[in-house]
Amino acid sequence: MSDYWPYDEEAIYQDADILQAQYEMEARQLSAARRAGRCQHSSVVGVSASGEILYPEQEGLKRGQMRCTEHTNGCAELFESQEDWDAARDEALYG
Numbered sequence: 001m002s003d004y005w006p007y008d009e010e011a012i013y014q015d016a017d018i019l020q021a022q023y024e025m026e027a028r029q030l031s032a033a034r035r036a037g038r039c040q041h042s043s044v045v046g047v048s049a050s051g052e053i054l055y056p057e058q059e060g061l062k063r064g065q066m067r068c069t070e071h072t073n074g075c076a077e078l079f080e081s082q083e084d085w086d087a088a089r090d091e092a093l094y095g
């Protein structure tokens with residue numbers, strides 16, 4: 001530490017290294033799941049603010065609902081809410 005930079009640089013670098021390792025682990029899990037044909041529901045589309053249909057996955061959606069656009073193994077799963085989608089992603093990633 002110095003008078004000019006009152007932060008513990010070693011700790012900052014260590015935190016960054018830990019985060020980087022976590023991101024790399026998640027990327028490896030995502031890649032392995034896709035190769036195995038398990039959808040991680042990593043992207044979704046919901047109803048646009050105007051209600052205009054911009055993507056085919058938006059057809060038939062009600063406000064608040066979202067549909068998977070990752071499409072691994074043909075997935076088009078419908079999620080009722082953000083919480084529903086979060087839970088499905090956690091289940092797919094961590095089991």
Ligand SMILES: [Zn+2]
Binds near residue numbers: 039040068071075077
């Ligand atoms: Zn999916």
